Amino acid sequence: MTANPGKKQDSPQDEAGQITRIPHRGWILMALMLTMSLAAMDITIVATVVPQIVNDLGEFALFSWLFSIYLLAQTITIPIYGKLADIYGRKPVLMGGTALFPLGSAACALSWGMIPLIVFRALQGLGAGSIMATVNTLAGDLYSTRERARVQGWLSSVWGVAAIVGPTLGGAFAEYATWRWVFFINLPIGLAAIGLIARYLHEHPSTKKHTIDYAGALLMMLAGAAGVFGLLQGGNAWPWLSLPSLGTFALVALLIAATVVRERQAAEPIMPGWCWLA
Known part of the structure; x- marks a missing residue:
């Protein structure tokens, strides 16, 4: 998925900076799909191991907050991340969120009680907010108007695959291993996405001074x-x-x-x- 050097790109430009290494769009799209899979699969995989979590950690009355706090943290931070991406560029915001998500996942996997697990789920939600705010924006930066429908199809397919793979993996972990692996599995995916973004995504940093409200x-x-x-x-x-x-x-x-x-x-x-x- 490389660009024709002789063809003018009609991707939008903004204050955050123009993506400069267009020939690596295929690798960047793969990174975006891996990053999106973190947020997409987490929604489906955790639900399958709730009985095992409650059996291990107790506090049945609190288990609904495993999902509520994740949704809450993700929802309220999306506009903030979007503004930060406009000011500082997509790459640092996306890499920060992609790093935060596996960090929260590792903490969730090592949780010793339901309340710590809920707190660490909030950390995951903060990372997911960054992912949701920047992945589609980056796709718009990288691809022309005519190409975006096809690219959105690739990104949307991540949610369909996650709906099938997530419960399957979660059930397998619950049956043959431990519920903690539904969080550990995010580590290699997150590291792979960070590596691809760091290697192939390049921006011109904005020199304009901004104020944050x-x-x-x-x-x-x-x-x-x-x-x-x-x-x-x-x-x-x-x-x-x-x-x-x-x-x-x-x-x-x-x-x-x-x-x-x-x-x-x-x-x-x-x-x-x-x-x-x-």
Whole structure:
């Protein structure tokens, strides 16, 4: 999958820097697929070993947080990672997240209790947020408009394969080894992806100075966290029309309003201005 040197590339350009080594797009796409597989397979593989985890670590009442905290950490960080990728480039953000995910996986595999496992799952979620924020953006940077549909097909196929391979591997580990291997398996995949990204992906760093809207980022994360928390707990920990549920969503509304006000005032908002009400 190499580019024709004589053909002008119509890939978009941005402040983060232009991808310069187009002839290695095939290797970079492989790295992106490996990176995407970390986030995709983790969703399906962990569910198959929950009985073994609970049997080993106990705390049955807390096991749902193995999934909730991962989703929460991933969701609230995606806009932040997207802004950081615009400022500092795709490569450092993607490599940081891809390194963080196997680190969290190794910590999960070595967990000695349910609460530490939940904390380390949050670390995995932070890495997944970076992956979800940058993989498709990088594909858009690397490939022309005419090529993107084909490339998106390759990236989307990762989710289909993960839906089959994840439960199969998880069941095999639960039956013949230990549940800890559903996390250890992320280490070689993550290392391979990091190696390919480091070797083949090159960017021109931006020389323009930027300012990060820390207050806006914090408000956005709090609003996202409160919203996801309310949706996860509503109907489970408390009824939808209960005082805790109504209070949580009232807090979400206040945080969203504060975020909009702050983002309108920021010199460089976390998300583009057209995302907010005029």
